Amino acid sequence: MKFEIATPLLGFENVKEVTLEKIDDIFMKMQAVNDQYLSFTLIDPFVLRKYDFEVPTHIQKLLEIDENSNILTLNIVLIQNPIEDSVVNFIGPIVFNTDNKKASQIILPEGTKYGIAEKISTFLQK
Template identity: 45%
Template structure:
């Protein structure tokens, strides 16, 4: 699905349309709909941790979020090899409004959200998630 960029991804202010493609339930690909770059790997933060923040009023207006039911939030992931060395940017989520095909990146105040970082290792969550899956198997 192609989205109109209402508030740009940092460093890519000239990009006006982005294409979102689902890879699986956890990962997505976000690419420039009008050029070959940029291309980002996104991750659903809710599969990793509790993730909550206030959407700024300006972004709510830009994306017309007030009565929207189909909102999706994702975070940019810097993929490394091995995957455990990859990092997730929890301080700059990307918000998608599927109802009107608009999107925006929000930059959170690190003082207001000290629990989120720019480059958190995915291994911090991968290990705990793996442990939870093992516990579920043992409990069954």
């Protein structure tokens, strides 16, 4: 699926369009359309933890989100070996409106209960 980036990705302001490809039930790959070497591994945060935040009104308008919209929320993950050492950025979720193919990264406010680099192993059952 191809998505238009409605607000710049932090640190990657030149990325205007991405494709989203499913890797498995938990991971997805987001690839910049204009740069074949720029891709991100994304994770479904809801498989790891209870996760909630408010989508700011201006982002809701940009993405044309309403109560009937089909929304996908994913987070960037930095894959490490072993996989348990991988870290997830929970303060910068990317919200995808799968109805109109628009996406935006949201930066959660300071003081949020989520971290920028939380180890996946923290959420795995022992």
